[in-house]
Amino acid sequence: MNKSMLSTMAFGLALTVVSLAASSAKADNTAEATYKAKCQMCHGSDGKGETPTGKAMKAKDFASEDVQKMSDADLSAGISAGKGKMPAFKTLTPEQVKDLVAYVRAFAKKK
Numbered sequence: 388m389n390k391s392m393l394s395t396m397a398f399g400l401a402l403t404v405v406s407l408a409a410s411s412a413k414a415d416n417t418a419e420a421t422y423k424a425k426c427q428m429c430h431g432s433d434g435k436g437e438t439p440t441g442k443a444m445k446a447k448d449f450a451s452e453d454v455q456k457m458s459d460a461d462l463s464a465g466i467s468a469g470k471g472k473m474p475a476f477k478t479l480t481p482e483q484v485k486d487l488v489a490y491v492r493a494f495a496k497k498k
Contacts, residue, residue: 418486425476426487434494444472449494462488 423432429441436446447454454462463484469475479487 417483418490421479421483421487422490425479429473433497434491446473449491450497454491455495459485459488462491 427438429438429444429446430436430449431438431441434449436442436448438446440446449455457465464470465473466476466484466487467479468477476484
């Protein structure tokens with residue numbers, strides 16, 4: 388390989404890395420926006436469920452062991468189909484649900 392080809396390959400690799408990082412940041416921002424629109428009213432910005440509505444509905448603390456030990460499939464089902472007093476969010480796409488599950492998982496790290 389000549390120097391020009393190596394430079395071109397390095398540039399392509401750098402573009403790929405930047406693109407993946409931007410895509411990940413966009414998913415985080417999208418999940419945050421979805422959380423704020425659909426979940427924050429009950430679960431609060433900190434995920435603890437200590438909002439007036441959350442207390443009345445007995446919303447779970449997302450950082451709790453009970454929530455964090457749930458499987459991704461169980462969390463996804465709870466978001467999509469609802470559970471207990473939590474309403475179903477049937478209008479969310481599978482990708483939005485997946486992103487919300489990851490967002491919920493992040494609350495354990497903020498504990």
